[in-house]
Amino acid sequence: MKTLISSDVRLLADLIRKGGVVVFPTETVYGIGASSKNEEACKRIYQIKGRPSDNPLIAHFDSIGSIEKVCKVNEFAKRLLGEFSPGPLTLVLPKLDTSIFPKDSETLAVRIPKNPVIREWIGLCGSPISAPSANLSGRPSLTRMTDVVRYFDGIVDGIFLTDEPSLGIESTVVGMHLDPPVLFRPGSIESKDLRRFLPHLMVPKSFQVQGEMTPASPGMKYKHYAPKAKVYLCHATEFHSNFQKEGENPSFAWIGFSFDGKEIVEGGFRIGLDSPERIKLVSSNREYSSFLYAFFEFCDQMGMERIYCEEPALGEGREALLNRLEKASESE
Numbered sequence: 001m002k003t004l005i006s007s008d009v010r011l012l013a014d015l016i017r018k019g020g021v022v023v024f025p026t027e028t029v030y031g032i033g034a035s036s037k038n039e040e041a042c043k044r045i046y047q048i049k050g051r052p053s054d055n056p057l058i059a060h061f062d063s064i065g066s067i068e069k070v071c072k073v074n075e076f077a078k079r080l081l082g083e084f085s086p087g088p089l090t091l092v093l094p095k096l097d098t099s100i101f102p103k104d105s106e107t108l109a110v111r112i113p114k115n116p117v118i119r120e121w122i123g124l125c126g127s128p129i130s131a132p133s134a135n136l137s138g139r140p141s142l143t144r145m146t147d148v149v150r151y152f153d154g155i156v157d158g159i160f161l162t163d164e165p166s167l168g169i170e171s172t173v174v175g176m177h178l179d180p181p182v183l184f185r186p187g188s189i190e191s192k193d194l195r196r197f198l199p200h201l202m203v204p205k206s207f208q209v210q211g212e213m214t215p216a217s218p219g220m221k222y223k224h225y226a227p228k229a230k231v232y233l234c235h236a237t238e239f240h241s242n243f244q245k246e247g248e249n250p251s252f253a254w255i256g257f258s259f260d261g262k263e264i265v266e267g268g269f270r271i272g273l274d275s276p277e278r279i280k281l282v283s284s285n286r287e288y289s290s291f292l293y294a295f296f297e298f299c300d301q302m303g304m305e306r307i308y309c310e311e312p313a314l315g316e317g318r319e320a321l322l323n324r325l326e327k328a329s330e331s332e
């Protein structure tokens with residue numbers, strides 16, 4: 001298949017209206033999308049990703065008004081959307097319009113991406129865009145154009161060329177159809193931010209549902225975000241002492257905190273600015289999140305065996321980053 005790689009919103013909207021599948025960037029990660037009103041096209045996304053059929057897709061909208069046409073939006077949902085959209089927030093709402101994929105579901109996850117060019121494109125498509133993250137099921141989401149082209153050129157109808165994701169991890173998902181509302185997936189908008197507008201938000205102790213239990217959000221039961229390399233999540237002291245022992249091993253990779261952007265000093269060793277690419281130093285949880293999946297991809301490309309990840313710092317950005325690292329480091 002010939003893939004149109006373009007920034008032309010009209011051509012890319014034409015592809016969607018004709019039943020095509022298009023990979024596009026959002027501020028979180030890349031999505032792989034089709035018209036929410038075209039069941040065949042949405043089902044093709046499941047085939048391409050190898051996604052379990054019981055895991056529903058987020059519908060992406062251009063405005064709050066368009067969401068209100070297809071879902072029941074109560075006062076709390078309206079306030080959250082008013083505060084955090086466009087942005088990395090997904091709300092699961094009661095669905096009113098049965099023509100939207102998945103047709104037989106009584107709920108719909110909705111989100112308005114931040115990039116105005118993407119919103120313009122969604123508007124031109126004439127329907128919401130149903131899209132999971134653009135990756136093979138279970139693997140890390142993609143955040144770099146070069147990775148998207150490597151996986152999807154020749155597989156999808158179009159690839160949208162515009163700003164790459166900046167946040168690097170998927171949106172916060174809140175089940176607003178439940179009472180009390182439940183945090184299904186932590187993201188850049190943290191539970192403390194949500195609680196300002198949603199004091200009764202329920203935050204589960206674990207975002208992983210084990211065994212045969214049916215979770216309220218199917219994504220909670222599947223393995224996620226895992227590269228081929230084995231991921232080790234380490235406390236700072238363990239990370240540093242492991243690095244001292246094994247930092248020279250060319251098939252081991254490291255991602256953790258730097259000091260002044262240059263060195264890890266706590267363990268008594270130093271990595272200069274010329275550290276190899278398999279050692280990624282970050283200075284905040286936000287920076288860590290923005291690089292994490294791209295680093296996982298890079299490590300798999302390089303055939304790394306292990307990736308050591310330092311535990312996120314306390315405070316801002318920890319909730320979602322720790323969740324992704326825990327999931328990535330779970331054994332099979």
Ligand code: TXA
Nearest residue numbers: 028030031056057107108109132133170171217218219
């Ligand atoms: O940042 C993001 O959210 C990205 C970009 C592309 O928007 N999308 C994304 O989609 O991460 P996906 O499919 O990889 O994750 C969506 C999550 C899954 O865990 C899924 O189970 C849950 O949202 N979800 C979707 N629809 C749902 C529904 N109706 N009820 C409960 N959970 C739902």
Ligand code: MG
Nearest residue numbers: 132133141170
């Ligand atoms: Mg995903």
